[in-house]
Amino acid sequence: MIQGIDQASANADANQRIDYARAQTRSALRLSPIEPAGDLPADVFPGYKVVAGLGSGGQGSIYEAIEDTTQRRVAIKVLRSGPFSGEAARTRFEREVQILSRLQHPHIVTIHTSGTTERQRYFVMDFIDGQPLDEYIRNEHLSLVDTLALFLKIAGAVDAAHLHGITHRDLKPANILVDARGDPHVLDFGLAKTSDDQRRVMPVTATGQFVGSLPWAAPEQLRDDPNNVNLRTDVYGLGLLFYFMLTQSVPYDQFAIARDVMESILAGDHPPPSRYRREIDNELDAIVLKCLQVVPDRRYQIAGEVVRDVERYLAGEPVEAKRDSTAYLLIKTMRRHRTAAVAVGVLLITGVAYAVTASILYERAVRSECVAQQRAVDAQDQYRLARESLEFLINDVLTQLDKIPGASHAERKLLRGAYERLMPLANEHGDDPIFRMDLVHTHHQLGSLAVKLSEYAEAQSHFESEMRLRNELPEDEARVPENISAFAINHVVLGDLAQRRGDLERCGYHYLEALDIDERLVNEHPEDTHFRDNLGWSYDRMGALALKRREPAVAEEYCQKRLVLAAALVADDPDNSARLKGLASSHARLADLAARERDWAMAVNSLEEGVATLRRIRRIDPDDREAMSLLVGNLSSLSYYRVAANPLAPIDEILFEAETLVDSLVESEAELPRSHWLQAKVCFQLVGVESRRGDSPSALKYAMKTLASLDEFERRAPLDEESSYLRAQVHRRIASVRRSDGDLKAAQAHLEHALITLEQAFNANVDSTKLRTLHLGLLQQPELTSLTAAAIKAIADRMVNLPHADEPWTLISAGIAYNHIGEHELAVQFLQEAKDAMADASELFPDSADQILTESQEAAGLR
C-alpha cells in the first residue's frame, strides 16, 4: 500500500515536470527533423532548380540547386526578410557580391551570378561539399608537411584578396571549408572591407562569460581600434589558423571566461606551437609567433609574406621570421661574454673566410669542368681542395669554437654554412676512383653535419649514399685498412640513426657488422690504437643496445670488455681526454647496469670511478664543457645511487660540486636546453638535501631555482614527460615543506600547481604511466587537510569536465579523489565507469583502484 502511494507520488511529480516542460515549449521554436527547404517553388531562381534547403539563419538562407544548362550543383544565398533585413544587411549582401565577383582564385568560393526575384536578392556560387577546417584537421590527422601545404593554400587565397586590397576580417575555421580532395575554400566575405569604417563588437556577455566557439579576434579588434583593422589583422587571423592547424589548439585557455581570453590575446604571451607538437622546430614557431605579434607593425605586413616564409621553410632556406632573433642572439651572446667575444669574432672570421674560399674553389672547379674537359684532373684537384678546406673548417675551426663559452649559436651558423656549401659537391659524378673516394668523404661529412644540426632524415640519406659508394669501391681501395675501418664507422652511424627512430633490429645489424670489422682489424693490427678505440666504442654500443633489449647478461659482458679495453688505452696515453671520456663512459654504463639490477653498492663503485676519471679531464682541460656536462650528470646519478645504497649516505658535497659546475655551464651556454635541464635536476636533489636537514628556507630557495631552470628549459625545448614530472614533483615537495611550516594555504596552492602541471601535460598529449602514477599519488596525499581536500575536489570536478574526461585514467584519478574526500557515490560512478571501459579495451584495471572502488561501494552502502 505504502509502495503504491510512493509510486503515485513519484508519477505525480514526474507528470508535473513534464506538463511544465510541455507548457514552456508550446510557444517556443522547436527544431524540426530536417532543414527547411523553404516553401520556394523549385524554379524561383531563373535557370536553376532548387533541390534542397541547406540552412537558414537570421541573415538569410542557402539552397542547393542544379543549374539547368550545365547540371552542376550550386549554392544560392538569399537575403530574406526578417530580423536582419534592414538597409545595412542589404548593403552587406551587395558588398559580398561585389567582392566575390572581383576575386577569382581556386581557393576562394566563386560567385557565378546574382539577381533578384519578386521579393528577394540572391547570388549563386560554388556548392562546396566539405567540412569546416576545424573538423577536417581533427578528423584527418595530417602530417606536418601536409598541414603546411594546406595552410599555404589558405594563406594564398587570403593573399589573393589582399592583392585586391580586400581584408577578410573574419578568418576562422568555420569560414574555411575543405572539400573531399583536401582543397580549402575561403568563404563568407560578408564582413570583408576595402576600407575601414566599422567598429568592432566584443565577444563577451554582460557577465563576462565566454559562450559558444572561440574568439578569433586580433588585439586591435578587441581594443576598439578600427583604424588598425587592416591587412595585418588577417595576418593575425592566419597566425591563429596556422597555430590551430599545427596543434589542434589555440594559444590561450579555451575554457577560460571571455575576459581572461581577451587578456591573453592582448598580452600576446603565447606558448610556441612546438610546446604541443614535438616535430615543430623553432623556425616554424618563429613564423607562427611573428603572425601573432600584438603590435601589427611587428607582424608580416601582408599574407603573401607569410606564404613566402613558409615556402622558404619548406625549401630549407633561412626564414624571415628568424632574422631578427638571430641577430638578437648573436648580439646577446657577444654582450654576455665580453671576454670571449674577441676570440669568437676571430674564429667567425676565420670560419667564414674558409667557407668563402671553399665556395670560390668549388665554383672554379665547376667552371673548369665545363670549359675544358681535358682539364678534368685540375678540376678534381680543386674539388678536393674545396672539400678539404671545408673539412678544415668542420674539424679544426669548429672544434676550437666548441671550447668557447657562448659560441654555440655561431657554431651552428657555421655548420649550416658548411652544410650548404658541401651539398653541391655531393651532387657531382665521376668515374675516377680518387674522385669517388672524395665523394664518399663528402657524404660522410654531410651526414655528420646533418646529425649535429639534428636533421636526421638528411643524415640517413648521406650515410646511405656513403655506404653505397663504399660498396662500389674497387677491390684494392676497399682492402685498405683505413677504408675498412671507415666502413665500420659508416655502419655505426647508420645503427645510431636506426636506434634513434626505435628500429632496434636494424640498429643491431649495423652494430654487429661494425663490431665484426673492428675485432678483425684489432686482431690484424693490435698495435693500432685507432682501431682499438673503435672497437671500444663498438663494445659500448653493443652493451647499450643489449640494455635496451633487456638482456642484462649480454650487456654486462660487452660493458666489461669495453672497460678493460678503455683502461688499457688510457694506460697507453694517460692525458688523452677523448680516451678518458671513453673510460668514464664505460664506468657509467656499468653503474647503470648495476642500478637496473638494484645492486646499489656496485653502481656507486662504478660511478665513483667514472667521476674520478672526469675530474681528471677537468684538471687537464678546464674548458672542456663536454666533460663538465658529463661530470654534472654523473654526480647527480651518483647521489641517487648513494642514497639508494644507504639512506643516510652524505651527498651534500657532490651535489654542491654539481651545482657549481652546472651554474657555470648555464652561464656560458644559456641557449642550450640540456644545461638548464641538468641545473633543474641538481637543484631538485638539493631541495631534498635541505629538507632532510630541516632547513626550509634553503629547500625553498632550491625549489624556486628548480622551477626557474625548468622555465628556461621549456622555453627552449618542447614539453616532455621528464620536465612535466619534475615540475609536478617540485611543487609537491614545496607543498610538503610549506605544510610542515604550517602554511597550509601555500601548500594547497602548490598541490594545485602540481596537478595543473600534469593536466597541461595530459592536454598536450604528454602522457605516461609515470605521470599517471604521480597524479594518483598527488590525489592521495596523506597529509591533506580539509583545505587541500576542497582544492582537490575543485580539480576533480574540473577534470571530469575536460575534453578527455572519459579516458579511463582520468576517471580513475577523479574517482580516487572523490573517494578520498568522502564523495563515495561519485567515486563509485567514475571508478566503475573506468573499470568497464578498461574491461572493454582488455586493459588491466589497477588493483589499487579496484580496492578503492570496493571501499567506496561499502562506504556508499552499495555492497
Add this chain to the structure above:
Amino acid sequence: MTANYNLLLERAVGGDDEALSKTILVNHAELKSRLSGQIGRRYRAVLSVADVLQVAYMEAFLRIGRFRPARNGAFLSWLTRIAEHNLRNAIRDLNRQKRPPRRRQISLLRDGDSHVALLASLTGSQSSPSHQASRLEIKAAIEHAIGLLPPDYGRVVRSIDIEGKTAQQVASEMGRSAGAIYMIKTRAHVRLAEILGDSTRFFSRSA
C-alpha cells in the same frame, strides 16, 4: 521494449506531444535514478536532480525532432546524455562563480552593447553574421529570437545577458536554484545560436 512503446516513441518523434509526455514518464524513474548519484554534496544546496530533470524535459520537447531511434533504449540514453550534459555545464558554471576576481579587468562593455555582445558571443566571434548591422537591428533580431525561446529561457537570458543580473539574483527572483539558472542559461544560449544561425556553416552538408 514493447511494440506499444516503440509506437509511442515513433509518434513522439513525429511531433505528438502527448506521446512524448508518456514516453518521458515511462523513463522518468530510471533517469532520476541515474542522476541521483551524480550531484556531489557540495552542490546539493544549489542544484537538485529535479532541476536537472526539468531542463532535460524542456530540451526533450524542443529537440525531439532531431532524435533518431536507432536501437532499443536509445531514447533513455539520449535523455540521459542531455541531462548529464546540462549537469556538467551547471557544475562548471558554479565552479567558475567561485573563482576569485581577477586583478585586472578590461572594461569592454559600453551602454547599449548588451545585445551586440550577446550576439557576438553566441556566434563565437567579434565578427558575427551581423557584425555590421546597426545596434537597433541587432537588438530587434535578438528580441525576436528571445521571443522564440521557452518563457523561462527567455527570462533568464534577458535578466543575465541583457540586464546584467547575477545568476543568484535571477534564481531568487524566479524561485529556482542557482544551478537551475546556469543550466537554463546554457541551454538558452545554444538555442539562441541555433535560431540566429551561423551563415558560415550554410555551405556544408555536415553543418
